[in-house]
Amino acid sequence: xxxxxxxxxxxxxxxxxxxxxxxxxxxxxxxxxxxxxxxxxxxxxxxxxxxxxxxxxxxxxxxxxxxxxxxxxxxxxxxxxxxxxxxxxxxxxxxxxxxxxxxxxxxxxxxxxxxxxxxxxxxxxxxxxxxxxxxxxxxxxxxxxxxxxxxxxxxxxxxxxxxxxxxxxxxxxxxxxxxxxxxxxxxxxxxxxxxxxxxxxxxxxxxxxxxxx
Numbered sequence: 001x002x003x004x005x006x007x008x009x010x011x012x013x014x015x016x017x018x019x020x021x022x023x024x025x026x027x028x029x030x031x032x033x034x035x036x037x038x039x040x041x042x043x044x045x046x047x048x049x050x051x052x053x054x055x056x057x058x059x060x061x062x063x064x065x066x067x068x069x070x071x072x073x074x075x076x077x078x079x080x081x082x083x084x085x086x087x088x089x090x091x092x093x094x095x096x097x098x099x100x101x102x103x104x105x106x107x108x109x110x111x112x113x114x115x116x117x118x119x120x121x122x123x124x125x126x127x128x129x130x131x132x133x134x135x136x137x138x139x140x141x142x143x144x145x146x147x148x149x150x151x152x153x154x155x156x157x158x159x160x161x162x163x164x165x166x167x168x169x170x171x172x173x174x175x176x177x178x179x180x181x182x183x184x185x186x187x188x189x190x191x192x193x194x195x196x197x198x199x200x201x202x203x204x205x206x207x208x209x210x211x212x213x
Contacts, residue, residue, distance in 0.1 A: 032079035068180030132185030
């Protein structure tokens, strides 16, 4: 936990508050991460249409999935306790603690998703396959309307993740992605991936990295 937080650049005044936040996380056992990965055979009929063996169809700008023989659907969440704790902080007029807890949660979720992505790549390599770059609902390549299909196909409810009417996931600190597996799969650079993020223009993590010498 402390190692994950240490990677986030913050002002000294804020950093002094992190000790109390990490104690809260430990005391209330807020960090309850769980993830799943389901790998299924697929066929990519066009750059905009991927078909699962079950007959279900995923549509979007799916160029990164071109050449995929299989697709790994990944869901990960920190659990409902984390989101509930953030809401409680703001209700009890503790906005700084709530903000820090929310930012730490985002960082941890990103790092967990990268761990799962790395596991997918390793598993694919062991089977003689390559893994492409992940595609997430809400990115330009895939609309949020794809979220229910991914959740149903991967049985995300088995780990407590549900999809709202607007395509968002609950608990809030949850995410999903689909990774194409095959030969010659396209990989993005980190800079390319960042530029696709809806939060690119206002991303504090990116700005902090750019300010680093």
